[in-house]
Amino acid sequence: METWDKQLTELIQKMGFDDYTIEVDSEHRRGTIFIHNNPVLIKENLPLIVDSLNQLIQLIGRQKGWEPLFVDVNNYRRERENLIVELARATARKALATKQELPMPAMNAYERRLAHLELSTHPDVKTESVGKGHNRFVVVKPISAETSDQPKDETAGYSPSESQ
Numbered sequence: 001m002e003t004w005d006k007q008l009t010e011l012i013q014k015m016g017f018d019d020y021t022i023e024v025d026s027e028h029r030r031g032t033i034f035i036h037n038n039p040v041l042i043k044e045n046l047p048l049i050v051d052s053l054n055q056l057i058q059l060i061g062r063q064k065g066w067e068p069l070f071v072d073v074n075n076y077r078r079e080r081e082n083l084i085v086e087l088a089r090a091t092a093r094k095a096l097a098t099k100q101e102l103p104m105p106a107m108n109a110y111e112r113r114l115a116h117l118e119l120s121t122h123p124d125v126k127t128e129s130v131g132k133g134h135n136r137f138v139v140v141k142p143i144s145a146e147t148s149d150q151p152k153d154e155t156a157g158y159s160p161s162e163s164q
Helices: 002-014 039-064 076-098 109-120 145-149
Strands: 020-025 030-035 070-073 102-106 125-130 137-142
Touching: 002 020, 002 030, 002 039, 030 039, 039 070, 039 076, 070 076, 076 102, 076 109, 076 125, 076 137, 109 125, 109 137
Parallel strands: 030 070
Antiparallel strands: 020 030, 102 137, 125 137
């Protein structure tokens, strides 16, 4: 993965940054970049920088036949992952308290996957992705003990207009 170190250094320099640190974990195919100069520019554009840099890296990897590498800049992805997990937990708590289905904000596929995985071990809720494209989001649904313990009534909840 020495080649990724060299490639990342070249990309960061071409972006105009000169005060940075790069770490590559070849075993887990992860790269971490800390950009120290231009903190305001970085903070205001961090999501765009991370997404763009990862797109470039994926293209370079495919072109050169290298194993893919996923890059985090200034811990943006790590903090975002923690935020998604905590949001999923909070939404599950609220769904159970209110006994209502609750939507989470629209997220990309990776972030939705994080929410699904986090709540998959939660025995009192289930999740479902709803929507299309950039408006796709996770819905957290409480699993009520009453409905799972009662025998199913084939006609319960049926409306003649649903069959049309």
